[in-house]
Amino acid sequence: MMAESNFSFPEKYHHLNGFDSYHESEAVKGALPIGRNSPQKPPHGLYAEKFSGTAFTAPRHENKQTWFYRILPSCSHPNFSPHDNESLESQLCLDNKRLNYIPNQLRWDPFDHSTETDFVSGLRLLSGAGDPTLKQGLGIYIYSAGVSMPEKSAFYSADGDLLIVAQDGVLDIRTEFGHLLVRPMEIAVIPRGAKYHVSLPSGPVRGYALELYEGHFQLPELGPIGSNGLANARDFQIPVASFSEDHGATAGEGKSNYTITCKFANSLHQTVQTHTPFDVVAWHGTYYPFKYDLHRFNTIGSISFDHPDPSIFTVLTAPSPRPGTAIADFVIFPPRWLVGEDTFRPPWYHRNTMSEFMGLIKGSYDAKKGGEGGFVAGGASLHNVMSGHGPDAESFEGASNAELKPMKVGGDGSCAFMFESSLMVGVTEWGLRECRKVQDGYNEHSWGGIKVHWKRPEGEQGKGHLL
């Protein structure tokens, strides 16, 4: 007989599976009302509260709403006041007047780890575009944290959905919907408005995040690929209901105080309430946080010739109203086989009307040198609208002379990613100067050594334009 394993993942980390599905979860039997959403008296004395991620009247296929059944409704709190930490506000919030728009290619050394900050105080806006009050645009963050958020605290953003790309360390994200344990090579999306608390079960963390001010991430169309491939819907994991009973009903001494911080219109606000925001006993709907393990991505590529557009590596896309033109695509470059015949296999030289922000989760990237001053895990690059870029000189020489046998790139588990946006992004003061990670000679280092290989065919005079 085979030995049975006694290990089971703690129940609070169980999941529901399926992107964009209708999900429901109850932590106490019978907490979900049957056959109606807001009965006169919901089960077990719970309050029903609707949480809307799209307009009530958004088309059915885009509509995202969830019903919470909770111990107290969210409105039960004192007024918010402006947050007293102004530097935190400027660190997290987009200020269009202070963005730097520069056509230069930029690259950053790995961002520092931190021992003092928690997930929220360790978020740094690096780049962005648009305006959350108009629900347009996005913000790109680096996070680094060394401690858990204070036990009785929660954060939410009314400005957008947050896509988190875990690069180093594990995040235990407690949300109103339940827990998500997010490890390196996993991503998570916390929807606009959802309250969360991040603790660090295994030490310091570092990673990347994108706040999307407009719409929501969805799976890309598969077109001729067919009905499966890339990120498959069933691999997205949604938390199960998990709640605390610290509802503050016993007034007087020992009453709990929960600090709720919110990001609203690019400013921070705070209130203190006497009950936990994590009191949702059951929920059902289509608007919820989720996570996805990038190892599960089914990578598709060229099996004949030519390097395809990186859109074949799209995990999630946040569309703009213009078909095929994203506010943000989240694209990965995972380990894969390259077999193209008579093909320059790394990315081609390129100028793009979209902006390309790249990060490296692990390993190396086939168009760039690693090592000191190179493109390194935990670092980043930005090739803004129409800024020329492509393989550095060394990668070019290597790839244009390589024997074209089948070759696995990133076989060591490498994974780079890209936030590609139709918007021109500005870089914050922190991103450009204060972080002190911008590599001085990125352009020179990468492309300064590019050689001229042009040879005019002997006897060829050109067509009158040879000066």
Ligand SMILES: O=C(O)Cc1cc(O)ccc1O
């Ligand atoms: O610039 C980059 O490295 C990203 C990228 C990758 C690719 O395979 C094709 C185009 C592209 O912009």
Ligand SMILES: [Fe+2]
């Ligand atoms: Fe590119």
